[in-house]
Amino acid sequence: MRLTKFSDYALRVLLFAASVDDGRLVTIEETAALYDISRAHLKKVVRLLIHEGYLEGLRGRTGGFRLGRPPAEINLGALLRLTEPDFGMVECFLPENNCLITRQCRLPVLINEALAALISVFDAHTLADILVDQRHFGGVPTLPLPQRGPHLPPLPGAAAARD
Amino acid sequence: MRLTKFSDYALRVLLFAASVDDGRLVTIEETAALYDISRAHLKKVVRLLIHEGYLEGLRGRTGGFRLGRPPAEINLGALLRLTEPDFGMVECFLPENNCLITRQCRLPVLINEALAALISVFDAHTLADILVDQRHFGGVPTLPLPQRGPHLPPLPGAAAARD
Numbered sequence: 001m002r003l004t005k006f007s008d009y010a011l012r013v014l015l016f017a018a019s020v021d022d023g024r025l026v027t028i029e030e031t032a033a034l035y036d037i038s039r040a041h042l043k044k045v046v047r048l049l050i051h052e053g054y055l056e057g058l059r060g061r062t063g064g065f066r067l068g069r070p071p072a073e074i075n076l077g078a079l080l081r082l083t084e085p086d087f088g089m090v091e092c093f094l095p096e097n098n099c100l101i102t103r104q105c106r107l108p109v110l111i112n113e114a115l116a117a118l119i120s121v122f123d124a125h126t127l128a129d130i131l132v133d134q135r136h137f138g139g140v141p142t143l144p145l146p147q148r149g150p151h152l153p154p155l156p157g158a159a160a161a162r163d
Numbered sequence: 164m165r166l167t168k169f170s171d172y173a174l175r176v177l178l179f180a181a182s183v184d185d186g187r188l189v190t191i192e193e194t195a196a197l198y199d200i201s202r203a204h205l206k207k208v209v210r211l212l213i214h215e216g217y218l219e220g221l222r223g224r225t226g227g228f229r230l231g232r233p234p235a236e237i238n239l240g241a242l243l244r245l246t247e248p249d250f251g252m253v254e255c256f257l258p259e260n261n262c263l264i265t266r267q268c269r270l271p272v273l274i275n276e277a278l279a280a281l282i283s284v285f286d287a288h289t290l291a292d293i294l295v296d297q298r299h300f301g302g303v304p305t306l307p308l309p310q311r312g313p314h315l316p317p318l319p320g321a322a323a324a325r326d
Contacts, residue, residue, distance in 0.1 A: 008253045087313035090171045106293040108311035114284035121277035130269040148271035150250035
């Protein structure tokens with residue numbers, strides 16, 4: 001289970017834009033190089049974020065973008081609802097559903113409950129809660145980068161099916 | 164954000180096997196035809212579920228499989244941990260992580276919290292909670308099948324970034 005790269009990049013471009021506190025504009029080229037990610041893909045992300053007011057874009061040779069609203073007004077749940085194309089966890093969540101037990105199955109109820117639990121965590125936070133200081137965007141890491149997740153909770157004891 | 168097809172199929176094959184209460188064996192061909200899904204993909208799913216004891220497989224011309232343990236002993240969180248290849252929600256959750264702000268970023272903390280909330284819902288349920296009666300596996304639906312999700316909760320009022 002993954003977020004789309006689109007969501008991943010949206011979060012990262014906002015973190016970078018938010019770190020630039022002197023009002024200067026950042027560019028797609030600079031951001032793509034910084035994170036070592038696709039410029040073409042990032043361009044689509046930035047276009048949407050400008051369209052939705054998360055970023056303010058200025059055209060022209062000296063153009064670029066900067067944060068379009070204060071970090072505390074960028075709710076991460078709202079952002080995720082915008083950047084994830086769907087939350088189509090299983091076939092019956094998608095328009096092309098073909099599963100014959102759709103009407104009777106209780107799995108969708110469970111999955112909707114799980115999705116609500118997940119999105120509620122994002123809903124409770126804004127970009128202001130996860131800001132990264134500008135100095136951490138400089139330089140190239142000299143040590144290998146760690147893997148930060150996932151950290152799933154241990155399965156509750158006796159209920160574990162694989163014990 | 165989606166579960167892999169592997170997880171989707173695993174849940175469905177277990178639901179079908181659990182519905183067969185007369186002890187008869189079901190086959191990959193029958194299950195693939197029933198759900199109109201890939202036989203080759205389903206085969207891999209069934210192989211893993213047999214290996215892990217969720218299904219009991221019997222070889223031979225009259226072979227097939229049936230549930231390997233009671234539905235109440237099939238914890239859905241444990242199943243998901245088995246069938247999802249990773250919960251690599253963002254780049255820094257994956258071994259090939261290349262994001263330069265990895266050490267300082269607080270996004271992974273938030274995402275781990277959200278993942279924990281999601282998996283905890285599955286951990287609290289077993290296959291017994293979502294069983295579908297055998298009669299619902301018969302016949303071809305005559306009406307178009309509905310879309311069952313996702314149903315995300317509304318964004319909490321004043322915090323909404325897009326209002």
